[in-house]
Amino acid sequence: MAQIKLMDSMGEVVKDVERKFIKAGIGTVNNLAAVSRKNAQRNIEEKFTTRNKFTVNSVVYTKCDPNVQTLSEIKAEMGLLSKAGYMRLHETGGVKTAKTGANLIIPTTNARLGNNAYRVKEFYKYKNVRNNFFPRKLNGQPSRSKQALILATFYAAKNRGFVRVDNILYQVRKFRPAGGQLFSATPILNMKHKSAFLPDRPWMKPAIERAENLTQKIFNQQMDKLK
Known part of the structure; x- marks a missing residue:
């Protein structure tokens, strides 16, 4: 009922x-x-x-x-x-600025194995790279001299390391001590900019x-x- x-x-x-x-x-x-x-x-x-x-x-x-x-x-x-x-x-999109006042660390497509949709390879992350790149001041050579760059490139190629030139971090693949191109390298990290625009x-x-x-x-x- x-x-x-x-x-x-x-x-x-x-x-x-x-x-x-x-x-x-x-x-x-x-x-x-x-x-x-x-x-x-x-x-x-x-x-x-x-x-x-x-x-x-x-x-x-x-x-x-x-x-x-x-x-x-x-x-x-x-x-x-x-x-x-x-x-x-x-x-929203907008300008991204490094918090510390230093330059941004922007991975290149190479750091993502050729595809920006991929994650940055662990080996190429700055926290790992920073201990494996060679400054341009080696063996007492002036930091901006060609000789210092040659030495840094030599050590980088020998140790699968990196060199920093004009705030671009390169992975050195081949070293040529004389004649032709000094070295063969791939840009991995761009550290030129203090800010960058992110699209929405x-x-x-x-x-x-x-x-x-x-x-x-x-x-x-x-x-x-x-x-």
């Missing part, structure tokens, strides 16, 4: 409907925040080359307070942890917009649960 819930007044009916709207609203924004986060994480994985899961896992969301009393209080948030703040510049590569806005298209569907599902 079906049970019929009787209301004492229209005021009670309105309050019951409002309670359901609030509850459904909370469920809706929570779902939208979760979907937005998932979309954003997928965008990062598809658009960017990351070394690990740190950046992806830095996209987080906060659920709505379940005890809100009015529709205007309903909100959930999706955002980025401060430690991954560098992703904000990718979202939106990953958050498209994630939110895609989720927003589901708003009505999710709200209807939440209301159905309350019937």
